[in-house]
Amino acid sequence: MNTEKDGGTSTERRDAMAARLQSIMDSDGESIGRMTRTANQLSAYAYDQFDATEQLRGEGRKIKENAIENLPALLDQIQKSVESNGGTVHLASSAEDANRIIREIMAREDAEMLVKSKSMTTEELAVNDSLETAGYDVVETDLGEFVIQLADEKPSHLIGPAMHKSPGEIADLFNDTYGLTGDDALSDSPQELTAFAREKVGEQIRQADVGMTGANFVVAETGTLMLVTNEGNARKTAVTPPTHIAVAGIEKLVPSITDLQPFTELIARAGTGQDLTSYISLLTPPVETPIPDFEADTLRPADDREFHLVLVDNGRMAMREDEQLRETLYCIRCGACSNSCANFQELGGHAFGGETYTGGIGTGWEAGVNGTESAAEMGDLCTGCSRCVPRCPVKIDIPWINTVVRDRLNRGGDPDSFDLLVDGLTPDEESTGLDPQKRFFGNIETLAKVGSYAPRVSNAAISSQPGRWLLSQLFGIDSDRTLPALAEETLREWYGARGPQVANPERDVVLYPDLYTEYFDPERGKAAVAVLEALNCRVHIPPVPESGRAPLSQGMVETAREQAESVHSALVSQLDRGRDVVVIEPSDLAMFREEYERLLPEPSFTRLNENSYEILEYVYGLCENGESIDSLSTAAGPLSPVESRLRLRTETVAYHSHCQQRTLGLESYTTELLSDAGYSVRTASVECCGMAGSFGYKQEYAGVSRAVGEELADDFGDTVGELVVASGTSCQEQLGWLYDREVPHPVELLAPPGAD
Amino acid sequence: MTTERVDSFISAVGATATVHTSTVEQFTETVTDVVTEPAIGTAIGLEGVSLDNTPVETDLTPVALEQAQTGVTPATYAIADYGTITVPTDDEGTELVSLYTPQHVAVLAASQLVPNMEAAYERFGAGFAENSETDGAQPQTQVFATGPSATADMGTLVQGVHGPHEVHIILVEDR
Structure with a gap:
């Protein structure tokens, strides 16, 4: 029942890919890692030190x-x-x-x-x-x-x-x-x-x-x-x-x-x-x-x-006529996108397949010059983390090009391949023949929704031996990884029962119930509610669909577009009431602020883009505009619920931002707020945790993901007695797995006690 | 030419090269002090400045080029922001002399020091366009040279690869 391709079952193919990547990491990884990380740091410094960087990037692009x-x-x-x-x-x-x-x-x-x-x-x-x-x-x-x-x-x-x-x-x-x-x-x-x-x-x-x-x-x-x-x-x-x-x-x-x-x-x-x-x-x-x-x-x-x-x-004249690949022709071949790519740093170009070009923008070049198929392996190694975007001297949206090529590969897949089990559950817009692993992660919202009707049963099935075997066989999910467990009660169920608790609010705010917060980790949602309420906001949590990030990361562009339109419809009347939209998950915020530009009509995109905020960016803004940080849980003040639960009173925090959060320039709001709350905050120079949504769960990439994560853990060094916090779902998962402890979202640290 | 501009040029050059300032009168002495023999050079083209009475040979042959320790050539512009000089191409072989010898000594009038890249390109732009239309006297080719040649291909930064490994710049005060 597995897809027969290249003479093996899909599980065999995934294992062979994992073994090939491991062997490249062993032979090339050390030299590549040293050279690319050095170049990447020097480049960041050179951009930063030069006054005209942004002006010239704009001129070069034009x-x-x-x-x-x-x-x-x-x-x-x-x-x-x-x-x-x-x-x-x-x-x-x-x-x-x-x-x-x-x-x-x-x-x-x-x-x-x-x-x-x-x-x-x-x-x-x-x-x-x-x-x-x-x-x-x-x-x-x-x-x-x-x-x-x-x-x-x-x-x-x-x-x-x-x-x-x-x-x-x-x-x-x-x-x-x-x-x-x-x-x-x-x-x-x-x-x-x-x-x-x-x-x-x-x-x-x-x-x-x-x-x-x-x-x-x-x-x-x-x-x-x-x-x-x-x-x-x-x-x-x-x-x-x-x-x-x-x-x-x-x-x-x-x-x-x-x-x-x-x-x-x-x-x-x-x-x-x-x-x-x-x-x-x-x-x-x-x-x-x-x-x-x-x-x-x-x-x-x-x-x-x-x-x-x-x-x-x-092939270049044809690329010029291709609305999506045309941007590749702006490339001046500096290599910055490869140097800033965590997977490239770990593996080097030989892992990315292709006939000539490797890594980053290499996907666009291979697709244009040697045909879409020759870019197949590359596209999957791009996790869409977006760290290459601010580095590109001509502002090419390299993750988008990788997404487009992945979408084209999905559509070119074998129409007779296995689709049976997920077909009933997956209302996506994709053609048949899509890799079942991609379909699984691309439709994760539907699966979570169905599973959450009976979370204990679903969790038990997923974490059982036969359940894990099935996940690995059918969807290529690495058997060393545990998929996150569904919560007993979703965030909206909790909030529906509790209701808003601010009588005379200064503001009305929509908290976006992202997929992960809603179904898997309502705690960070509850903390966000508590923080916003403490700062005199009345919180609304309407039903809003998944942002489209999940299908987009699998190259399912049309499904992502449908999602984007549904999100906009669900939020438009809220925006009409003058409410701001606050987002916990940085990868979803990045959809609203970046990818929706390509998925929605311009006015819809602009509306959502201008009125959505990362949670701590918003909290920082509230504190700058008259609210007091002393209303929150601070280092000297009462313990937040998460500190009570973990029995950890600490003034030092190791904080890991999220790749897309960095690209949006939003990391400093969190570090500033935590400092203002009296914490001593450490950050790592390694930017990526390696998890990248579904990437680290996939059988063929779990080893690379782990290796990237270990670079981050090495860089953080000893964290005994510290609280490790991270802004992204994947980062929380990966760090939690590496340190074998709970890694909360920073908003949880600021939540005053007794809110729920 | 302002002394601030010279100072900022010297500071941008940093350790990548050695800058010498010289009057027209001192030039013979300055260049004699700097070069390592055997030295070979091409005409500098500045009024009152010549390689006569210096140890620098001006009769270029391929063998002389291979044997020379030092190559002395004119430079067209210097760019204060970057510590960069631009080396012209001419029929005397300035490109070869500046490239094949282990030590390159570039000579230019201090008045040719421009503040930044934009200014350098403004001057180039005029020169290149004029040349393509009228086959004028402006050099058709310019190499921005910043410090010695270098590579990181053998695992760490090594200076002195195919081009020179040591660079001197003589700024001649002309006003």
Whole structure:
């Protein structure tokens, strides 16, 4: 009864995936983790220290939007400008076409050897294979690419292709390749390895017939290429051999030189955390530099230089026509999205599947260039945490692109696959053939609703041995994880019986009964009610559906849209009465404030966006506007219900914010409030707990989720005697599981006693 | 040129390079002190400034380039905010000399120091556009160079890869 795919049952497939991810974590994880976390922290600092970051991100975005819009005109212009400079432009429709053009140039120049500087576009085209098969020698000159070429591996990162290799592994590779033994053998000193590789590569550059570079940008008006490097290899590759071939995707075109300014100031800050890289060449070939012939010791005149610009379509024009994938073409390939991704930090690019591009925006590139199927594994590793969004120098909504690709994959699934058990329970808008695991989590609200009619029976069934076995077999839920237990009484049942308890309120407030608070953890909802009432708010908890976050995270876009519309309908009369909407779960608030922009008509989105608040953001606002924090439970005051229940009186709190809460810029309200309440608050530098909603429950990803969570626990260190609190449901679950204790929501710490 | 701008340039350069300020008269002495022999150079193009009477050879050949310890070249602009210089490309081989030698010494008039990237691009924009229309005298190619070449591909930051590992900048007071 399981879906038969790739010759195994779905359980076997999930287990095989889990084993593959574990093995990649073991081999690549340590080096990748060190490099990406460092780059990510340096980049955060560089963005923060630079006054113009946001202004230039806006300008960069506009330039790319306009350039893609005007692409046909820019393509005409670049052909004229390069030709008037004395070079040749070739338009290649496909990888095959590009490779044919390049081989023809090699043949015409009677060339034997080509040196290359790093270019992901040439990886996409598999230029090396094409040239080597035709009998040419190809040498990579970027040291990371050089390592990858010797090891015959694929790049693991957009800008650090050998990032998964430790110095020791590189030393072994060089020693094996060049037969270095005894005193000649290289140590794992990065200085020694760099010096060795520089010599090897340097010889080849001096002898090469052709130098091939990519281009970070191509200026249509002048025929200028922008090349961003640190090593200097691209400079040498471009000017040393007599012939220069530049290969670039057509999306690299911008109108004029001055358009490069925002990108010049952003690209290194985003990618590596440098203010600028060592070299940024604005190169207008063929250049005037005389051609050095090292063998004959002569300088040939620059008039002998040849320049060819190969502009590659290979799916890009179709991406331009694709409303959802078009944004991918704005990507300037800095790698910041990968560096900020907790799963990428743990695994590196090799885990993300795909033929060329990995991680983050790689999903959009793979889907556009190599077809939706080649992005299948990537989309699932994106948890939609959104930490890449504030890092992208051109403001691409990378989680959305991952969601869209996941949705397309869902719809392309096998229509005959197993749907029986959940079909009756799942009123979703999706086509048949959806993976049952995705359908389970995407329809979690309905399942919770049905289960809550008899919570004890449901809980007993789920936590029993046969129940767990069934969950793992049918839906791919990891058998080490326990699904959260349904509460005896939902938040709305409790509140319905109790009613509002503020006689002369200053304000009327709607508390959004998110799925988790309603069915699984009403305690944090009760605490929110107590806090709001203590600050003179009359609370309303109307029936409002799940926000659509659950189906969206499974790539079920149409179901999410239906949910969004229902949420809006349920709240609109509340908004009409002038009531603010307060949300406990940050991932639901992020739906209201971000994703609904794509799911609802603009006025509906704006209405909800402008009137919804994260619970402690709202409490902070109340305290700033006349209410007193002393009405709440403070460190010196009476114990909150959660402190009484846990028998813990503490003044120190380890607080973990939620990824989407950080992206919305709302973390500081909680830390400030807790400080104002007299607590000493610690936060971790690790941003993601690794749980990410359903991700950590899935059989194939539970191991990665645990590893990401352990990074956070390591960073927090000893928490004995402290209260660990977290804002997100998943974060509370994950930390509770890692520390084996209850991890409440911070609002519970502020709740005055005796409210219920 | 303001002294504040020079100060902020020097502070932005930090440890990535060494900045020397020099009068036209002192130039011969300054450059002689800085270079490591054998040294090779291309014409600086500033009034009253020449590599004659210095240890710097100006007869560029590939072998001389490979053997040189120091390359002396002109720079077009310096950018105060970033501690960056821009190196032009010309038919004398300035690009090669600034790139192949382990020590690069860049020379420019202090009046060519611009405050920020926007100002640098304004000047470039005019120059590049003019050039594409009229084949004018503005350099067609500029390399923003900030400090020595570097890589992190071998596991940690290493300075001095394909390009120079040491950079000196001589600002010549011209007004």
